[in-house]
Amino acid sequence: MAGDGRRGVILAIGSGINVPLTLLIALVKGVLLLVVLLTTAAYLVLAERKVSARIQLRIGPNRVGPGGFLQPAADAVKLIFKEAAAPEGRDRLLFELAPGLAAAMALFAFATIPINQTICINGRGGAGPLSAACPGGLALHWDLAHLNIGLLFILAITSIGVYAIFIGGWASNSKYALLGALRSSAQLISYEMAVSFAVIGPVLLSGSLDLERVVGAQHGLWFVFLQPLAFLLYLTAGLAETNRLPFDLPEAEGELGAGYHTEMAGMRFGMYFVGEYVNMVTVAAIATTLFLGGWMAPLFFLPNWLGPIWFAAKVGLLIFVMLWIRWTYPRLRYDRLMQFGWKVLLPLGLANIVVTAVFVALR
């Protein structure tokens, strides 16, 4: 259960060496991940506005900085300095807690996603794309916390994210927020199932919940070619998980005001917003890790040491597809959404698991 990093710390305490180094590495990784993810989320908002503008034959934000490049900074300043109006009769503690929880859980989920192959420092033999052991040296994992059940961790954390939405809607003491939160929890719980079923395919094929091993197992052939159905299921359910159109029923601005964050103003709304966009990155990153070969080069003759670049490129592509889908399709009706989740995605996911399991057993 304990990751290598943690074991490293414990071992190091026992032997009296390397404690500061291990902690320092974890700290640097954490700060770097936080900065990169928050910046990405901020620029995703700009990307979203630009893509939507181009789809609607407009130009999009272009006044703040060259080509609108500084728009995210302007947005942040606006959100921070806005009056944080709050409704009477709210649950004061939960009302403050929920937006932070949304942002924190979204950021937290990224902790176990490896963005590069493990690098072996001072050890005998490289770690390589299969993340082999690194005897005698320091294995530098390119994820914040290297867990051998990383995928399970992500599924658990994204489920806690549902609480952020539900608590936010409940604590607002407003009917629109409550309705949005109700819809949202129902939707997220049903689509959580579809997500779990979709990710079992790659897990069966690679025989591990360790995301590095899942990527390593895709050496030569990405799982998207072996599991096209699971990939589609994951993307669809992922859209629902991130509350994006065509599954943005929780927000449904035409019906519910803004759904669960109707009463959230200023930075409270900002936290939800950050959470939503970081979630997009996370969903795209998980899809990349499980189906698109993670950090591996897209073509065999391209160098594998550019791992983070390939990873970012694949994530970017998936995010673009998500934006593209959002600005193409209308919102599903609520009963159709539930029907689609339970009667289409879930059986398909189950069938996929059965077929994959039989394939793995016979291999």
Next chain:
Amino acid sequence: MFRELIGGLRITMQAMLRKPLTIQYPEEQRPVPPRARGRHILHRYDNGLEKCIGCELCSGACPVGCIYVLPAANDPAHPVSPGERFAERYEINLMRCIYCGYCAEACPTEAITLGPRLDLADYKRERLVATKADLLEAWPGFRPPGGAAGGGPR
């Protein structure tokens, strides 16, 4: 179902590849149609004399009464207009004007017409009363009577 979904994505992708239709308004402006009825212009003859003879027919024709003309007799030595009189003051309340163009129809000398200028918003109500200095067509050697040019409604 999939054919329809893909078809939808194709349409939006085609739109993304097209050039945006946006006109970046303050910097780029759409050409105004030649007969557009924007802010008024008071014209001059080629020799610099004002066409307006202070007859006040525009003021009478105006359905909302936004034109005020104060006529004065021309000094024969230094005439402002070729007629007997000229407009000493000529003011149009642009907040009241409905840009119907009746003043231009009523004018016997074609001194007033509606011009191409349409961006007439301002922060001060006083500046939305266009004076003769604002409306009068410039000509070489033209000096606005009292005050610098360009102080009028923007």
